[in-house]
Amino acid sequence: MPSESSFDVVSRIDRQELDNALNQARREIENRFDFKHSKTSIESDEKSITIVSDDEMKMRNVVDIVQSKAVRRGIDIKAFEFGEIEPALSGTVRRVIKLRSGIPKDQSKPLMEKIKSLKLKVNAQYQDEQIRVSSKSRDDLQKVIAALRAMDFELPLQFINYR
Numbered sequence: 001m002p003s004e005s006s007f008d009v010v011s012r013i014d015r016q017e018l019d020n021a022l023n024q025a026r027r028e029i030e031n032r033f034d035f036k037h038s039k040t041s042i043e044s045d046e047k048s049i050t051i052v053s054d055d056e057m058k059m060r061n062v063v064d065i066v067q068s069k070a071v072r073r074g075i076d077i078k079a080f081e082f083g084e085i086e087p088a089l090s091g092t093v094r095r096v097i098k099l100r101s102g103i104p105k106d107q108s109k110p111l112m113e114k115i116k117s118l119k120l121k122v123n124a125q126y127q128d129e130q131i132r133v134s135s136k137s138r139d140d141l142q143k144v145i146a147a148l149r150a151m152d153f154e155l156p157l158q159f160i161n162y163r
Contacts, residue, residue: 006134007162021069049097076156102129
C-alpha cells in the first residue's frame with residue numbers, strides 16, 4: 001500500500017456527453033412546431049457553442065432546451081459562460097456560450113484556502129489547471145472532498161485519480 005494517497009480536483013466537461021446533448025437539442029428544435037421555417041442553428045467547437053435564431057424569444061427557448069439536455073446528460077450548467085445576445089446576419093440574433101474548462105490560477109485560491117482552513121494534515125498544490133491534494137490519511141482526503149462538495153463554487157468540480 002502506498003505511504004501517501006492523493007486525488008485531483010479538476011473542472012472538465014465530458015465532450016462526448018456535450019455533443020450528445022447538443023444533438024438532442026438540434027433534433028428537438030427540428031421537430032418543434034414553433035421552430036418550423038426558422039433559421040435556428042447550434043454550432044460548437046472546442047471552446048464555445050454558438051446559437052443563431054430568428055429573435056430573442058426563440059433564442060431564450062433554444063438556450064433553455066440546450067440547458068435541459070445538458071443537465072440530463074450530467075453536464076453542470078456552471079460550465080457554461082453565457083455571452084450577450086447580439087444581432088447577426090439577415091435579421092437573426094446570435095449568442096455565444098463559452099465552455100469553462102480547467103481551474104484558472106486566480107480561481108484556485110479560494111479552494112486552496114478552504115482546504116487549508118480545514119486544519120487537516122493534507123498537502124494541496126496547484127498544477128496545470130488542477131489541484132492535487134495528498135495525505136497519508138485517506139480519511140482526511142475524504143473530509144476534504146466532502147468540504148469541497150459542500151462549498152458553493154463558481155465552476156463545476158470533479159474529483160479524479162483517487163489513489
